[in-house]
């Protein structure tokens with residue numbers, strides 16, 4: 141097998157990709173757990189997100205083991221796009237969900253709640269404080 145350890149800077153930085161992927165996976169897991177706690181949780185989204193995350197990490201490991209054949213690169217890239225779409229949707233869901241700020245012990249009429257989104261009881265600053 142070819143030794144890339146002393147080659148191009150990009151090749152030497154290859155080890156960073158799985159490390160960054162692992163850090164990103166921690167965020168995705170946090171997102172899933174937070175979403176599961178919400179009353180209007182969307183099981184399908186969370187199950188899909190968890191499945192795609194685990195699958196993508198598996199594909200990444202397979203990529204290394206099989207020395208990245210082109211078909212596997214394509215699949216790994218495709219699943220990365222799908223994961224990205226799901227993460228954006230889940231983050232938006234969590235951030236802009238309708239929250240009953242009053243029941244969360246917040247007063248929506250307070251000056252701190254200046255930005256309001258969908259729904260009477262929804263306001264970003266209240267919601268952020270409940271995250």
Ligand code: HEM
Nearest residue numbers: 158161164196197200201203204208212213216217220223
């Ligand atoms: C959340 C998890 C991950 C995401 C979102 C992700 C995403 C990506 C993306 C976007 C590429 C570039 C694809 C291309 O340009 O064709 C790539 C390449 C690669 N990834 Fe990952 N990756 C993840 C996890 C992993 C893990 C855990 C490993 C290995 C332990 C890995 C190994 C590789 C390898 C070897 C390549 C180069 C070959 C290729 O282009 O497919 N990945 N990854």
